[in-house]
Amino acid sequence: MKLDFARFPAPDGVNGWWESLPPPGCAETVSSEYEYDWVVIGGGITGLCAARRLAELAPGASVALVEADRIGRTTAGRNSGFFVDLPHDISSESYSRSIEADKADVRLQRHGIDYVRSVVRRHGIECDWRDDGKFHASVNKRGQAALAHFAEGLERIGEPFHWLDEAAIKAVTGSDFYCGALFTPGCSTVQPAALMRGLAATLPRNAKAFEMSAVKSIDDRGDAKVLTFAGGKITAKRVILCTNAYAARFGGHPNGLLPVYTFASMTRVMNPDEVRRLGGTPSWALIPADPMGTTVRRLITDRICVRNHFAFRPGLEVSQADLAKARSLHQRSFDRRFPMLKGVELEYTWGGPLCLSANNGALFGRRGDGVFEAVGCNGLGLSRGSASGKLIAEYALGQSSDLVHQLLNQPHPRSLPVRPIADVAVSAAIWVKEFTAGAEL
Numbered sequence: 001m002k003l004d005f006a007r008f009p010a011p012d013g014v015n016g017w018w019e020s021l022p023p024p025g026c027a028e029t030v031s032s033e034y035e036y037d038w039v040v041i042g043g044g045i046t047g048l049c050a051a052r053r054l055a056e057l058a059p060g061a062s063v064a065l066v067e068a069d070r071i072g073r074t075t076a077g078r079n080s081g082f083f084v085d086l087p088h089d090i091s092s093e094s095y096s097r098s099i100e101a102d103k104a105d106v107r108l109q110r111h112g113i114d115y116v117r118s119v120v121r122r123h124g125i126e127c128d129w130r131d132d133g134k135f136h137a138s139v140n141k142r143g144q145a146a147l148a149h150f151a152e153g154l155e156r157i158g159e160p161f162h163w164l165d166e167a168a169i170k171a172v173t174g175s176d177f178y179c180g181a182l183f184t185p186g187c188s189t190v191q192p193a194a195l196m197r198g199l200a201a202t203l204p205r206n207a208k209a210f211e212m213s214a215v216k217s218i219d220d221r222g223d224a225k226v227l228t229f230a231g232g233k234i235t236a237k238r239v240i241l242c243t244n245a246y247a248a249r250f251g252g253h254p255n256g257l258l259p260v261y262t263f264a265s266m267t268r269v270m271n272p273d274e275v276r277r278l279g280g281t282p283s284w285a286l287i288p289a290d291p292m293g294t295t296v297r298r299l300i301t302d303r304i305c306v307r308n309h310f311a312f313r314p315g316l317e318v319s320q321a322d323l324a325k326a327r328s329l330h331q332r333s334f335d336r337r338f339p340m341l342k343g344v345e346l347e348y349t350w351g352g353p354l355c356l357s358a359n360n361g362a363l364f365g366r367r368g369d370g371v372f373e374a375v376g377c378n379g380l381g382l383s384r385g386s387a388s389g390k391l392i393a394e395y396a397l398g399q400s401s402d403l404v405h406q407l408l409n410q411p412h413p414r415s416l417p418v419r420p421i422a423d424v425a426v427s428a429a430i431w432v433k434e435f436t437a438g439a440e441l
């Protein structure tokens with residue numbers, strides 16, 4: 001199995017979720033030679049769920065989870081923290097697809113959410129887990145029409161929601177930016193870096209997490225896979241790849257998986273006077289009517305987090321200019337929504353790679369003898385990654401279920417034209433969608 005050494009994961013910008021936590025303990029790194037039954041590569045939500053589930057179902061087996069950076073500092077710990085239960089196709093204009101596809105998505109996503117919620121409760125993981133739902137807010141007639149379309153889709157699959165008028169959404173957010181919203185109760189939200197750290201810290205005893213340990217090569221010797229790191233080696237019987245956007249680095253489907261970055265900023269903590277000026281409720285989570293618009297969360301810690309802007313970066317690296325552009329877009333979005341918070345600075349700005357595909361396809365199943373994969377979040381890694389991580393472990397251990405079949409039967413990522421044609425096409429598509437989202441930004 002060949003690895004592309006172009007770039008290993010590294011932090012892009014400064015992740016506010018991670019920075020606002022207490023400093024972490026020392027990382028346990030791969031610094032010697034080890035033998036394990038299983039190695040899971042990638043300490044995001046998918047890998048954390050895969051490693052946990054393997055260890056739960058095979059208590060006699062040894063499981064290593066290896067992560068190139070710190071667990072909680074990479075993409076799974078730098079997102080907006082929405083565990084979305086409902087249809088959420090960000091390539092559509094209203095998040096929905098067909099009735100069957102929407103129902104299947106909901107079933108899968110709730111399976112993932114239920115699994116992680118049960119772990120959070122069992123271990124008392126402090127990650128501000130909330131089952132408070134989310135608001136889809138619009139700023140104009142176009143947005144209202146998209147929400148109406150989304151609401152029709154929800155009615156068709158029997159999912160509850162309710163409408164808020166301009167005054168009602170202002171009573172929640174304190175902002176008079178929005179003209180209306182639709183509330184859906186099933187979404188959970190978290191402090192994502194705290195959740196990832198907590199999941200790693202509470203792995204079953206037969207699973208061990210190694211951080212700051214990038215896999216540099218994998219030598220497939222049939223029954224034994226030898227993984228090489230800067231400081232040592234792990235020999236394992238089986239391997240599960242949960243590397244999401246970095247999946248192409250392991251030689252599979254490089255032309256169908258699209259590393260598309262999105263960006264977020266978080267304010268400093270507001271003082272009591274600023275909190276009073278803002279008004280609204282102390283914690284809420286809002287996504288835009290247009291998937292390319294701005295996601296906003298008010299945190300119980302009296303910070304506000306905004307996310308918008310996408311950039312196709314096949315080299316899996318963002319520049320200072322990318323971060324500066326994102327920050328200035330975030331500042332503009334923040335100022336438009338919260339003119340009463342003049343002087344509340346954005347303290348942190350960061351980016352992270354999603355793993356999109358042109359047809360919403362993903363990779364799940366057996367890659368080769370003793371090698372499995374669960375890759376391709378399509379922007380919804382928290383709930384889908386939880387489910388596919390749990391289910392890839394079950395599949396790799398020989399278990400079968402309707403949900404395993406659902407994932408095995410999902411489309412593979414559709415191949416794109418060769419670069420640089422694909423680069424131009426994807427960047428142009430993002431630009432057009434962002435331009436159309438306009439007012440929602």
Ligand SMILES: Cc1cc2nc3c(=O)[nH]c(=O)nc-3n(C[C@H](O)[C@H](O)[C@H](O)COP(=O)(O)OP(=O)(O)OC[C@H]3O[C@@H](n4cnc5c(N)ncnc54)[C@H](O)[C@@H]3O)c2cc1C
Nearest residue numbers: 009042044045046068076079080082215244352377381382
């Ligand atoms: C700003 C932002 C906001 C977002 N908001 C949301 C949201 O609200 N809800 C939602 O569901 N999703 C959201 N996402 C997407 C979500 O973060 C991803 O879908 C999710 O992280 C995917 O999880 P994963 O475990 O599959 O992959 P990742 O989180 O990308 O984990 C893969 C891991 O593999 C590691 N890795 C790669 N190569 C190697 C190697 N050679 N050796 C060792 N380790 C390696 C990487 O370091 C990485 O930690 C957002 C993303 C961003 C950037």
